[in-house]
Amino acid sequence: MSGFDAKWLRLREPVDGLARDVALVDAFSRYVADRAPPATVLDIGCGTGSTYRSLSQHLPAGTNWRLLDYDPSLLAAAEKQLGTDGIEFVRHDLNQPDGMPLDGVAIVTASAFFDLGSAAFCDRLLGVLAARRIGLYAALNYDGRVEWQRPHPLDQRVVADFNRHQLTDKGLGPALGPNATEHLRTKLDALSYDVSIAPSVWRIGRDEADLHIAFLRGLVDPVLEIGTLQPEEIGEWMAFRLAYVRGERGGCEVGHHDLLALPRD
Template identity: 35%
Template sequence: MAGFSPEWLALREPVDHAARNPQVLAAVGGYFAEKASLSVLDLGCGAGSNLRATYAALPDRQHWTLVDHDPALLAFARERLTDWADEAREQGEELVLAKDGKAITVDTRKVDLNKDLEWVLGWQPDLVTAAALFDLASKRWIERFVAALASQHLPLYAVLTHDGRETWQPEHPADSGIHAAFTDHQHGDKGFGPAAGPDACEIMAEAFRKSGFAISSGDSNWQLDAKHRPLREALAEGIAAAAGETGRLDPKTVADWLAARREAQSAMIGHQDFWARPI
């Protein structure tokens, strides 16, 4: 799986949290409202942002297992969670946290989700979560993942799956060309085979329907304005670099687009949140 730097994850976290669809999150919370405790498996956890954004909607006692392929990110997640919590202590391999009246234990595991997917889901959590993961995965892997969830009767709360929508203001003549090249790049192998990229949302929805899941979904778009300039600039640089790597565009066109986007007034990047549960 492609890696992401702690700096990038920290930069995007506030925007990720603001973008989450409140209706979808409320549906997840309502589903578990009668439970006193909950076990959660967070796939591709990065810096632990998904826990920080979701915990308040879940029961007062929670156990999270954070899995990622990158041991450096797992260590960073523990540091970030320790700083975030009202209280934190180590208990063996677990991190024990108190936050806003919630008691949260955290276990971190290095996992290859290509090789070990079914084994990990066999841990039988109450809830599986993931953020900004499925657009990186292949159609075949997504279908395998949904089949594994169905076999274990596990619900999924998946957030911030990129759906390909993107608008920048003011418009630029190279917008469509850059977007097309970037979309091509998104379909490259990110560690799970040829990535679904912006097709991931439709692939997931179809796979869940065929597997007999009930699905709720909603927009979780990034809305970037003047106060988000560092993230907007980093995003534009990443898009320009990816578009340039395809070789489809003249380098000057890419450079001109990037210069304009560094001064953009605003940007909208489309995402979807999903709540899928077995019927």
Template identity: 45%
Template sequence: MSGFEARWLDLREPADIAARDRGLLEAAAAYLSARPNALAVDLGCGTGSTLRTLGPLVPGLRWRLVDNDPALLAEAERRRPAGSTVEAVLADLGELDALELKPARLATASALFDLASRDFVAGLAKRLARERIGLYAALSYDGTIAFDLPHPQDAAVIALFNAHQRGDKGLGAALGPDAGAVLAEELAAQGLDVRTAPSPWRLDASMTGLQTKFVEGMATAVGETGEMPEAEIAAWLDARLAVVGSSFCRVGHLDVLALPK
């Protein structure tokens, strides 16, 4: 089990859809469309956000959905768009060698690689290059968070949040904010043709629920580092929650598309 809740994934999905770089999404769709009834393997599928976003752009696309959380995997299968062909695979990505990727044309993932280690990313890049499979990896957190209404503790909180992001989330010491850049580097080193594009969340007053959960999550993560007094964290969180309905928050991500040459 991963600890990710369907409710949290649902809350972020509209922001994720708006954030995904349209050019890379359409290039991934065009690459898949060039082969009739191609197979896409979605790694860490959650409830199927990538299937719902990319799937409708590629008629006839088949999916293999992979996650180690049986509840999320079942939800992804249940919510699959009508007419789509889906195979659900309960598997730990930590055992990548045991995971069948062929005959996929493209592996996909969203909000996954910031949880993974450099070794994991390097191993996956080697495997994709060897098997001539492309990768569309959306929404890797890039370490940048900006509020339009600043608070004096923002920089300290963000630094500790980013340090927490580098902890082990089950796939080795996590890349956290470095994930997108490392992914691009490792894929390019394997000879894939790599494109990247920023895909920031833009959380305005219409996304108060997500901004609330996000700043609460930041405060919890900072608390877990033990590096900031609880009272300071609580004061920062109170100040953030007091303006959540009127403030704008930008959270940086990077999208990566890597295709065999």
């Protein structure tokens, strides 16, 4: 099991919240509100509960939530922060999609999750949802685009190597990484879902410098592992980037996409 750092999840949550596409959140909320009450929403790969914190305020009172993750420490942190009123916490490894607790579930949500999965994993999971005509809101999947306001000659190579690393196995088979949204769209369309997609771009400025620094530091090991850049080149690039994160034109954008898939019938 590869651990996801609660501190990293906390840093990204406000930027994720601002990035989410508002029209898709509205359509998601309407779909849940139109189900016979009380609807149940299952959030997979819930981490410390960021998706719940973002979306629950848009849903009718009485909506039930089931939060699922395989990491007991993240689940414990989510439970501590959210309490148990209207929320169940389930420990489950999604490598077994057939065992997902889907009873009564109207729609599955996930944030920053599907880009970790392989094509085979996603296809299996979508097949399980389609068999029960359950909807899917899959937000904040990384799309491979990182652009800094202040360019450096190595930016494109760093991002290209990072994107290659995003395709390696994160515990769910060789990951789709930046191809996740397009893969989900094609598969869900074939399974008779109406699919809507919209960009959900991280806009990182001076106020988000801590997230920016954590993001930059998180690039180093993956890029070193791919190995086309020398450690000194990465060191020089990193020093340049860190020097500007709190300065004028020191910001960056990181591309993501949100997807909402609702059963056609």
